Amino acid sequence: MSTHGSTLDVPELTQRLLAQAYGLGFDAAGIASLGEPATVSAFEAWRAAGMHGSMAWLDGTGATLRGDTRRPHPGATHAIVVAASYGGRAPSGPVARYARGDDYHVVLRERVRELHHWLERTLGRPVNARPYVDSGPLLERDLAQRAGLGWFGKNTMLITPKAGAFLFLASLLVELDLEPSAPFEADRCGRCTRCLDACPTGALVEPRVLDARRCISYLTIEHRDAIPEPLRASFGGLIYGCDICNDVCPWNERFTREPSLPSLAPRMGFPASDDVAEIRAFARTLCVMSAAEYADTFRGSAIKRAKLWMLQRNACIALGNVGTAADLPVLEALCTHEHPLVREHAKWACERVGAMDRQ
Ligand code: SF4
């Protein structure tokens, strides 16, 4: 059967579409039919337990829309799901790998739109479609598993057998007949528990269950309040995000790839290093950064998900953990910062550094 307005039948179109996705630089691609996600009950139980912390967009309408992938975009029947690597072999450093390049929302949306334009050119007619890049009410990892890209690791990441888990996921929801890919049914974690063992805050409370309220990624990026004091020492030198449960994963050790799209490659200025002196220098730079410098330095970067005061709060924790007496002047200056949470974290850090110095 040919697709509307084109001589290609559905399997041919699907095959060419997936080839086009790889041609655009994506590391994995597949097709899923839309419907109720297999993991919706697990998502609801997680939410009901409050493990999503203060991410209020996951409640209310957001939760209803996530309950069925046919809801977010009227008329859509299938999802073209793609993944792009942000991995690489450089040390993790104080800023999570995903945030070191240009803002992935923008980069991937542009590529997914190219896929949409290719479809319209190929079919010779408009196609009702909408791109989603970690920005809409979709359980994207569920959709990716359904599209055959990979499985849910015990660290809650979507792991692909050929490119590991340092991947951005994006979907184009389309109103179009396509041939669904075979879902990825296998669980290739086996008896491994490396991610659960390595998590410094115990946020992976059981395999595939992440308590965001204990997760360094959530706390440094999404949480707009004080960081719980008992957890602060576990942050080490991390300032924005955390890659630990991904770094230890054997699938990443073996298969991670350098960023597939050039603009996802790390920008200058983000330390891709675990060297303590570099982490301290970066933290001090954040501590003294003005609003204008913040806007200029991080223009077009995903790191702006955290406001400047949040980065300064996080930098205080990093200096409290890995700083020395040489960092005290910068921390002391923040003790009079206009934001009360920066003041409180700076005082905490001063006490820690002072105590360490006295030992
Ligand atoms: S991102 Fe870090 S804190 Fe969060 S679950 Fe993974 S290892 Fe734990």
Ligand code: SF4
């Ligand atoms: S570290 Fe092991 S258990 Fe965790 S996601 Fe990777 S393979 Fe699975």
